[in-house]
Amino acid sequence: GAGVSQTPSNKVTEKGKYVELRCDPISGHTALYWYRQSLGQGPEFLIYFQGTGAADDSGLPNDRFFAVRPEGSVSTLKIQRTERGDSAVYLCASSLTGISGTQYFGPGTRLLVL
Amino acid sequence: DQQVKQNSPSLSVQEGRISILNCDYTNSMFDYFLWYKKYPAEGPTFLISISSIKDKNEDGRFTVFLNKSAKHLSLHIVPSQPGDSAVYFCAAIRNSGNTPLVFGKGTRLSVIA
Numbered sequence: 001g002a003g004v005s006q007t008p009s010n011k012v013t014e015k016g017k018y019v020e021l022r023c024d025p026i027s028g029h030t031a032l033y034w035y036r037q038s039l040g041q042g043p044e045f046l047i048y049f050q051g052t053g054a055a056d057d058s059g060l061p062n063d064r065f066f067a068v069r070p071e072g073s074v075s076t077l078k079i080q081r082t083e084r085g086d087s088a089v090y091l092c093a094s095s096l097t098g099i100s101g102t103q104y105f106g107p108g109t110r111l112l113v114l
Numbered sequence: 115d116q117q118v119k120q121n122s123p124s125l126s127v128q129e130g131r132i133s134i135l136n137c138d139y140t141n142s143m144f145d146y147f148l149w150y151k152k153y154p155a156e157g158p159t160f161l162i163s164i165s166s167i168k169d170k171n172e173d174g175r176f177t178v179f180l181n182k183s184a185k186h187l188s189l190h191i192v193p194s195q196p197g198d199s200a201v202y203f204c205a206a207i208r209n210s211g212n213t214p215l216v217f218g219k220g221t222r223l224s225v226i227a
Contacts, residue, residue: 002158004182021139033214033215040123040215040219041116041218041219042118042120042203042205042218042219043158043203043215044217045214045215045216048214056214059214085118091157091158093157102148102160102163103160103215104160105150105157105158106157106158107156107157108154108157
């Protein structure tokens with residue numbers, strides 16, 4: 001079966017631009033997570049969806065970051081007015097049940113803001 | 115403030131020997147711990163986990179030990195194989211509180227043939 005997929009795999013943008021990162025979770029997984037991994041760090045939690053609703057968005061660094069999951073499957077992470085400090089690998093994960101379930105990660109989107 | 119700490123950024127081990135990766139945590143509310151393995155350009159892959167009610171969990175060559183009083187856990191890989199070379203992340207969660215996974219910074223393991 002297909003795992004978690006993320007597109008694009010790489011994204012280069014200019015400071016101030018808007019970007020969208022897409023995540024396709026494993027079919028049937030109700031929970032979806034976004035993490036950000038900077039160089040030399042572990043993944044850092046951004047936001048968690050249970051179904052269509054954001055159950056916990058406490059990790060979003062500021063209001064330039066927003067995520068949606070309108071039909072409870074695919075999710076999009078949106079970053080407005082990108083800054084060089086946003087450069088990182090953005091990881092998506094999904095799990096069958098809630099947040100205590102084993103999370104399966106996608107390969108990530110490597111974002112570079114010039 | 116790092117709640118999950120992996121103090122060794124890297125570790126080199128000879129093939130066939132034991133690899134021991136260590137992890138410390140500060141939040142006593144964590145009650146479930148996981149190890150993830152990551153190859154370059156791939157997402158982390160779940161390896162093994164342990165609940166706080168246990169002190170050991172074994173799966174093939176991989177064993178995780180938990181010392182709650184010391185807030186310390188370790189991952190043992192025996193025997194180590196070249197394919198085990200990867201970055202290993204320790205993660206913790208407060209299961210009962212529906213809080214997100216908290217990861218350490220990772221340890222890069224190199225198994226030398």
